[in-house]
Amino acid sequence: MGTSISWITDATTGQLPSVPPDSAALAMGAEAPMTYAELRERELRFACSLQRAGVRRGDRVGLLLRNCTDYVALYLAIGRLGAISVRLNWRLTAPELRFQLQDSESTVLIFDAEFGDTLDLIRDRIPVRTYVARPGGTGAAPAWSVPLDDFLGPETEGDFPVVGMDDPLTLMYTSGTTGTPKGALLSHGNALWIGAIQSMSWKIDRRTVALTQGPLFHAGGFEVLLLPALLSHGTAVTFPSGGFSLDAMLAAARRHEATVMLVYSFMLPEFARLEHLEEALPPSLTRIVTGGDTVMPWVYDVFEERLPRVNLTQSYSLTEGGAVAVHLEHEFARGKERSVGRPQPMTEVKILDPFGDEVPTGEVGEIHLRSPGVSIGYWERPEATAETFTDGWCRTGDLGRVDTEGFLTLAGRAKDMIRSGGENVYPAEIEKILTGHPGVHDAAIVGVPDEKLFEVGCAVVVPEPGAELNGEQLRNFLAGQLAKYKIPKHFVFVDELPRTASGKVLKYVMRASYAEIGDRAT
Incomplete structure (x- = not known):
């Protein structure tokens, strides 16, 4: 194997154990596949264009894209430059994206134009200096961005750095018990x-x-x-x-x-x-x-x-x-x-x-x-x-x-993670926001069985004295701050949460109590 992710397309050149350039590399659904030669050309064009935009070794490049062949070509191109692709979940809200772009200090962001309205809410609070919009679907490239076709030049040859096994390659954010997302780094x-x-x-x-x-x-x-x-x-x-x-x-x-x-x-x-x-x-x-x-x-x-x-x-x-x-x-x-x-x-x-x-x-x-x-x-x-x-x-x-x-x-x-429809949902992240509602005195999130998604969130809420709450109110409150898949499906209102003598919430008791959600949920 080579010493970097560039092995994938470099092997089509004959300089490494050869791969027939016209062999099928990547397909989207039932569409005809892209060949390795086509993937290599797209990757190199992206690498040259990113380099021209000032991307250097160690820089972070955000990807806010739905699945497409360009996603893979960009991942390879960013890696070829010794830079780091920041793979952003396009389901996130503006505040969630703002945190990840600020935390990673991404200076270039390549995004689907349909997310332009969301990004416009946070542009003055993130370090991105170059926005590249991939038009299509429901959106056109915003005026403050460069359309992808204009950004992508024809060049395929550049002065690329030597990248090794220990160099960081890609960054994916995952939450945890504190509710603060952390970027997990994978190297080449x-x-x-x-x-x-x-x-x-x-x-x-x-x-x-x-x-x-x-x-x-x-x-x-x-x-x-x-x-x-x-x-x-x-x-x-x-x-x-x-x-x-x-x-x-x-x-x-x-x-x-x-x-x-x-x-x-x-x-x-x-x-x-x-x-x-x-x-x-x-x-x-x-x-x-x-x-x-x-x-x-x-x-x-x-x-x-x-x-x-x-x-x-x-x-x-x-x-x-x-x-x-x-x-x-x-x-x-x-x-x-x-x-x-x-x-x-x-x-x-x-x-x-x-x-x-x-x-x-x-x-x-x-x-x-x-x-x-x-x-x-x-x-x-x-x-x-x-x-x-x-x-x-x-x-x-x-x-x-x-x-x-x-x-x-x-x-x-041990981390209380909920696995819902293929997504990881971390209760601490939701609890941190939910308890910020003026009518919520206390709250805990647990996973309960679901026929379709295997597991969904159940919010067990203690209202403030005199507050009148229902599930719809709290869903709407969370909707502006959390991705839809993180919002609990069920809301239960109780007088107090079960706790140990030291004050720790007994989530296993709540999971058992609400395993079969009934009339108490809204």
Whole structure:
């Protein structure tokens, strides 16, 4: 492998082990794929244009884009310059975006024009000096931005720096127990190893057609399957943002003859119940990767009966932990359905107690991961970095146990994270805002089961004396400050929150109390 992410397209030049330039690289849905030669040309044009705009090694470039082939070309171009792509969630509100752009000190922002109105609210409070708008959809390029076609020059040759494995490559924001988002940094080496580890596990090579989904600003949408497919010079297929459906996914799988697919766990029940499942999938498909929640036993039954050729593979990790750290192959799943599997190649798992000592086999503790894919740390957060990363180990905040055969089973979330429809939702972030409402005396957010999304937020609220509150009022209050997917689905009003003698909120009691939301919710 090369020493930077530029390996992906440099290998088409003949200077490295060659890749046929006309081989399929990247496709959006059922559309015809972009070739490696086309991807390389687009990447180099972006690199030259960004360099002309003043982007240098170490600079941060924000990406506020829906899924598109340009997203991948920009990720590669920014990495070629030794700069850092800041992958922004386009569902965020103006205050949320302002924080991340200020925190990362992004000086260039490439965005879909439809987000221009949101950015206009914060332009005077962020460090961005160059705005590049990608027209299309519902918006035209704002007057204060440069249209992408004007920004992108024809040049493909520049004086690019030498970039190595330890150089930072990309920055993704993740919240936590404090409610303050932190930027998790992945290096070029992290990206190369994340791709190599999956390739080793799942035999990803030039013959692979990997069909994935989800937003490219997430590790699950980019680093899982899509990145290793490109690094192995196979074909990566993903989908434009919005309007996704199982029918569209299956049509693309047949169109491109997918060999491996990503299907999030909250989609699996609907997927497994498809009437013509066998005919809907291409004969080329041999593996489906899933993650986010454990697979229900009846889903394995369906696969064994109707899709015996397809290996249903569970996976577990987190952005900081290397995208995919643990996996459960179908052949080992029976009797282990509650497990998430064993470590990937080059990956270690250990379970520690609160004092930092390893627990005996079978006992519950906090999960720690180590691999060359583990993040190099948090952006400008030395204390948080020291707390989470030690000697290559990543402290996950998740609880689990490892049995005598090395299988990991999750036992809870030490960080109280809610996993809703493929998105991570952090209660502390919501609680911090919700308790700022003048009518809210106290509040706590817990995850409760949901038929469609597996888990959604439930806000348990203690009103101020005399305040008259309802769920609609609080939803509207949160809507201007939080992305829609973070806003709790249920609101429950109580006289007080259950607490320990030391004042700690007993969230496990609330999760049990509101597992079956009834008339108390609004």
